Amino acid sequence: MRNFTWGQAQTVMDAAAAASVTVADAMLSPPNTNGQAGASIVKAGGIDLLDLLKEKLLTADRITSLKELPGLDVITRTEDGGLRIGAAVTLANLARSPLVLRHYPALANATAHAASPQIRNVATLGGNLLQRPRCWYFRAAEYRCLRKGGGHCFAIHGENQYHAIFDNQLCAIVHPSTAATVLVALGAIVECADAMGAARRVRLEDFLVPPDEDVHRENSLRAQEILTAIELPALNPGTRMVHLKQGETDSFDWPLADVAIVFDLDAERRCKRAAVILGAAAPVPHRAKAAEAILLGRIIDEEAAKDAAHAALADATPLHKNGYKLPLFETLIRRAILRAAADLHA
Amino acid sequence: MAEANTAVSEQNVPFAGAGTAETVQLMVTVNGVDRIFDAEPRTTLAEALRGTLGLTGTKIACDRGSCCACTVLRDGLPVCSCMMLAIEANGHSITTIEGLAAPTALHPVQTAFIEHDALQCGFCTPGLVMSCAALLEHNANPDQEAILDAISGHFCRCGTYPHVMTATLAAAAKMRGDDNG
Ligand SMILES: Cc1cc2nc3c(=O)[nH]c(=O)nc-3n(C[C@H](O)[C@H](O)[C@H](O)COP(=O)(O)OP(=O)(O)OC[C@H]3O[C@@H](n4cnc5c(N)ncnc54)[C@H](O)[C@@H]3O)c2cc1C
Ligand code: SF4
Numbered sequence: 001m002r003n004f005t006w007g008q009a010q011t012v013m014d015a016a017a018a019a020s021v022t023v024a025d026a027m028l029s030p031p032n033t034n035g036q037a038g039a040s041i042v043k044a045g046g047i048d049l050l051d052l053l054k055e056k057l058l059t060a061d062r063i064t065s066l067k068e069l070p071g072l073d074v075i076t077r078t079e080d081g082g083l084r085i086g087a088a089v090t091l092a093n094l095a096r097s098p099l100v101l102r103h104y105p106a107l108a109n110a111t112a113h114a115a116s117p118q119i120r121n122v123a124t125l126g127g128n129l130l131q132r133p134r135c136w137y138f139r140a141a142e143y144r145c146l147r148k149g150g151g152h153c154f155a156i157h158g159e160n161q162y163h164a165i166f167d168n169q170l171c172a173i174v175h176p177s178t179a180a181t182v183l184v185a186l187g188a189i190v191e192c193a194d195a196m197g198a199a200r201r202v203r204l205e206d207f208l209v210p211p212d213e214d215v216h217r218e219n220s221l222r223a224q225e226i227l228t229a230i231e232l233p234a235l236n237p238g239t240r241m242v243h244l245k246q247g248e249t250d251s252f253d254w255p256l257a258d259v260a261i262v263f264d265l266d267a268e269r270r271c272k273r274a275a276v277i278l279g280a281a282a283p284v285p286h287r288a289k290a291a292e293a294i295l296l297g298r299i300i301d302e303e304a305a306k307d308a309a310h311a312a313l314a315d316a317t318p319l320h321k322n323g324y325k326l327p328l329f330e331t332l333i334r335r336a337i338l339r340a341a342a343d344l345h346a
Numbered sequence: 347m348a349e350a351n352t353a354v355s356e357q358n359v360p361f362a363g364a365g366t367a368e369t370v371q372l373m374v375t376v377n378g379v380d381r382i383f384d385a386e387p388r389t390t391l392a393e394a395l396r397g398t399l400g401l402t403g404t405k406i407a408c409d410r411g412s413c414c415a416c417t418v419l420r421d422g423l424p425v426c427s428c429m430m431l432a433i434e435a436n437g438h439s440i441t442t443i444e445g446l447a448a449p450t451a452l453h454p455v456q457t458a459f460i461e462h463d464a465l466q467c468g469f470c471t472p473g474l475v476m477s478c479a480a481l482l483e484h485n486a487n488p489d490q491e492a493i494l495d496a497i498s499g500h501f502c503r504c505g506t507y508p509h510v511m512t513a514t515l516a517a518a519a520k521m522r523g524d525d526n527g
Contacts, residue, residue: 001388002388003368003386003387003388004387004388005387006370006387006431006433046429046430046431046434047411047429050390050411050429050431051410051411051429053388054409054410063387065434067434092423115499116411116414116498116499116500117424117477117495117496117498117499118411118414118417118424118425118426118477118499119411119426119429119499121420121423121424121425122425122426122429122430250494250498251494251498251499252498252499
């Protein structure tokens, strides 16, 4: 890791101004070239950032910590009954927050099972959403792939067992954030602030960028902008939600497949609103629209869950090493729907 | 926008400490003792502990937060010291394996690891002991699931996990004063 100077931002405006370039843009030029010279980057928990610096995928002249920013690490109720989660709240604090456990249990569950306790004590929700993908070609300095400004995706015809089964023609990453799967299902809003203090709010689902829109970044964060908070809308009293993940082992690691289900049922268990989001399936959390359409208006029973799970995978385009993900997802989706229907706040 | 840019590029975001152009001076409470030392901003806490402070009980293996051999407690919480900059320990309290035991006796988790043969080559052991001790600090009566979660980030290539489990259950029983474990 090359040396850098260190700063601690005291205000959101200072912090935004300290982000001279997005990490995604800085990584388009090979490290230690003039392209990355002078990069000034912000840091939250540093779990992803230190990894990029140690692997020499990124060099920075200056790093500014966001950990001293007042108010960025708190969780509060919003006026309309939703929740506002500061971008610097750690995954550990999110997972044990009584407000999150009570009202958004699927989010608590997803963050409680992401990474290891050591990582969760440090990693922040903002950093989790902005972490760069885990594709091993992307993570190896030797491969200057499409996403890093090169001309070729090495995964599509290479070692792609952990890659995408949807939207994988250009770049086959899966989005690395487990929290994002649930947050998209919940209709979360991200709030960003720039160096002039102006804030913008955008649905997380729109903030995340698929490859055909821009293959060089996973989100639309701009230079001189920081993420300040994630807001969750208020829920209807009967909203049910579940997050399920399947990993390669029971201990820590990114999931092979994960699913978030959020739906509203009426008194007859008829589905009035459904979100079915698949993680580790596509370059952004994947909305299974066909499954949502099947659930809508239906009474949720085994048959409905089975039909929805089947429909969710109908347009998948697996690569030659990740076909195993299809039955994995089909089972997870079916189980998650049934579990959500079985108990309120499963 | 332009105004903010200039303001920031010329502004030195405040940081307490002298040091030189390349280094900063840090004050970290390590195992209860205030230690003042210089470190480059890029120095990880694991490197500072082992190199600058000579506390080599903390091990570096993967150096990427993926094996937890380097686990220390920062203000009582287990963290990977390889994925934290030393500069971020400034003003905080760090406990390493060297600071876990009382001056005259081993920590009950250490004793239980010995009694239950919970180590083989021993390289991952300091990290595992720190995680198990931290768990018992917050949870006097953990079940197997709580222990599995606490050690879920640790890699032990000798495969001592089952003995780590029995040792931790035994240490918990001993610490509760319920000695049948
Ligand atoms: C062993 C291991 C297992 C893991 N398993 C999982 C898993 O199962 N699921 C999962 O989701 N993740 C997993 N992770 C990834 C981990 O959760 C993320 O790396 C972490 O959440 C990043 O958060 P951070 O605060 O450390 O971010 P940082 O590393 O500090 O930041 C990440 C990026 O975001 C930028 N940034 C951070 N905060 C802001 C902000 N507020 N505004 C603007 N820019 C910002 C930084 O510049 C940087 O580019 C795992 C990591 C490890 C090491
Ligand atoms: S999947 Fe994306 S990140 Fe991985 S090699 Fe292909 S272009 Fe690069």
